[in-house]
Amino acid sequence: MTPGRPDSVLTFGEALLKLALPTAQRLEHLTALRAECAGSELNVAAALCSLGRPAAWTSALPEGPLGDWARAHVQSLGVTDLSLKRPGRLGTFFLEDHHPPRPSRAVYDRQGTAFQALTVGDLEPAWLADRAAxxxxGISLALGPGPQALAMALMQAARTRQVPVSFDVNHRRLLLPDAAAxxxxxxxxxxxxxxxxxxxxxxxxxxxxGVQALNPSALLVVTRGAQGSEAYPPGGEAIRQAAFPTAGPGRVGRGDAFAGGFLHAWLGGAPPAEALELAAACAALKTTLPGDQLSAxxxxxxxxxAGHDNGEPRR
Structure with a gap:
């Protein structure tokens, strides 16, 4: 296995076949679907690559045409594919994209997937070679005992090697009850x-x-949607960042774009205020784009x- 570059980031998580309905349509009245490759951790890796930082992604994909389709998409993003081949299927979800006040809705079909076949024994120490982070x-922790054990082992191995660990809670209430969170x-x-x-x-x-009590030495970043974001340095005061005005079809994946932007700036030595600003800009740009991944x-x-992107055509 080719080792990573010293500035590269490794992400771990499931890739999914996302079947998106036309805007405002409900599954009960299904007429058409648009296929996209999705996955929170893959989205973070794509954002990092878009910003010029190399990233690798490890996961499990099935053999066959759908697995090949997902691998081709990962490579098209510029992300290094370290996924393993495992028996099972590609996880799927349907997405209804609605306008307020009707909430959007995801319907998952994620049982029996190749990702769920992963176990702690699949940990490859070479995944961590020359990684910046x-x-x-939390999505991976909610998908079964195998992926959960492997995710925790990967984090612990990273700490042993003094590789910084980034964790996004990313709670999915359709996958894990609140009481188990x-x-x-x-x-x-x-x-x-x-x-x-x-x-x-x-x-x-x-x-x-509560988060600070669990881990007093970590940097905590809290996202608040249109209300902006905050960073809580260990032992320091909260730092706040307003959201940039934005509009468009790409609400899905903007949190991952935010995380990728912050992680990129943080690894580059930027102070939390500067990292928050870049992350907010990444989230705003993602909102203007269809699909799940940031391209900027x-x-x-x-x-x-600079405040120059006011939507006027560049002539």
């Missing part, structure tokens, strides 16, 4: 150097104070950060 999310995510929070949590998920871990140039980001 490892990124894991603290016991499932708590051990991962304790392993992390950088923790992401959406405001809606914080109460599951006792709020900011340095010029795109600089325009948002």
């Amino acid at each position: 490892v990124h894991v999310s 603290s016991g499932t995510y708590g051990p991962a929070v304790r392993q992390a150097d950088l923790i992401f949590a959406a405001q809606r998920d914080l109460p599951l871990l006792g709020g900011v104070a 140039t340095t010029a795109d980001l600089q325009a948002v950060l």
